[in-house]
Amino acid sequence: SADHLGLRGIDTVEQLARVKRIIIEIATDTAVLNADDSLCLEMANHTKAENICYVTLADNHPLVRKHIRAEGRAVVLEKGLNGDMITLYDKGAHIPLLWTHLIPATLEGKAVHNVQNAMFAAALSFSMGVPLDDIRHGLRTFNTTFFQAPGRMNIFDDHPxxxxxxxxxxxxxxxxxxxxxxxxxxxxxxxxxxxxxxxxxxxxxxxxxxxxxxxxxxxxxxxxxxxxxxxxxxxxxxxxxxxxxxxxxxxxxxxxxxxxxxxxxxxxxxxxxxxxxxxxxxxxxxxxxxxHFNEDLELPSIQPKQQPKEEDSVEAFVEQFTMVAGQRIIQDERGVRLASEEEAD
The missing domain is CATH 3.90.190.20 (Mur ligase, C-terminal domain)
Known part of the structure; x- marks a missing residue:
């Protein structure tokens, strides 16, 4: 995403992506990539890591689904009767991990950016060999309090x-x-x-x-x-x-x-x-x-107004990935990835 652009010779998101790609280029075990970002998807072709793990909020992501069928590793947000489930895929295994509404940092799944953060935390932990129960416990006990994550969605409810x-x-x-x-x-x-x-x-x-x-x-x-x-x-x-x-x-x-x-x-x-x-x-x-604002002040109550409910939740947060004409997919023992322009030629 666009951040720190115009500083130290980095003027575009594409240039920033090339800098951040260094982490993927030197990875040896697993490269964890955001499949909902085309610039991150392209990084898969620049790693020699043994595993490629895609993370996506879109349960019908065409590239990730093909990657899963090729027994690649992925973390996918899948819809269920009780809400959205963070799901792990690896070597043909399908592992339901945790409902998003059970993760305090997501505010019952409303904070989609923290759903995404939780999915990346799960992908990294799983790839490092952390047991599933420990991953679940970590996600269920971490909260965005000022004391755990200062400046990151800290909520104060003690005022009216x-x-x-x-x-x-x-x-x-x-x-x-x-x-x-x-x-x-x-x-x-x-x-x-x-x-x-x-x-x-x-x-x-x-x-x-x-x-x-x-x-x-x-x-x-x-x-x-x-x-x-x-x-x-x-x-x-x-x-x-x-x-x-x-x-x-x-x-x-x-x-x-x-x-x-x-x-x-x-x-x-x-x-x-x-x-x-x-x-x-x-x-x-x-x-x-x-x-410490007005700790002893009592304010009069008012009647709440009706608030329209947003129907489209996760889908409104990210752009849907679609294959572009001329794009080619490469498949190997690690799963699938988009071909670079040189390989496509």
């Missing part, structure tokens, strides 16, 4: 409103959190305190602004403590303009450059039943501010 603190700092991370918010049945308003690191490209900031514009009801635009060569209020003002261009009403946007003041504004604005999403930079300070 819900607060989520997350250090999202690239378009993909914001997309994941917005997808989560769209699946949460918030009875009140969705409010966010938002920023982006100053060294990110203008186009990345524009993409983030567009992503959040249709999800939240009110926006508090701030800057990180470290402006990274940007002006004092340059990032929040830029976000404000992007939100306005994407149809957000002017009275639904506050520009509060200081992070502490912006979080205080969000906490003060939130009412019972609301969701406050804080995209924080100094996560330790932000968490303390959230926890």
């Amino acid at each position: 409103f819900k607060v989520i603190l997350d250090y999202a700092h690239n378009p993909a991370a914001f997309k994941g959190m917005c997808h989560l918010v769209s699946r949460m049945e918030t009875p009140g308003k969705n409010i966010c305190v938002i920023s982006m690191p100053g060294d990110r490209r203008d186009e990345d900031i524009q993409e983030v602004g567009k992503t959040v514009s249709g999800v939240f009801d009110h926006f508090i635009c701030k800057a990180d403590d470290d402006r990274r060569k940007r002006g004092y209020d340059e990032i929040p003002k830029m976000l404000r303009e992007i939100l306005l261009k994407n149809g957000v009403s002017e009275d639904c946007i506050d520009v509060v450059p200081d992070e502490v003041e912006s979080i205080h504004r969000g906490l003060t604005l939130a009412q019972p039943g609301d969701l406050l999403m804080v995209f924080g930079d100094n996560v330790s300070r932000s968490w303390k501010q959230i926890v």
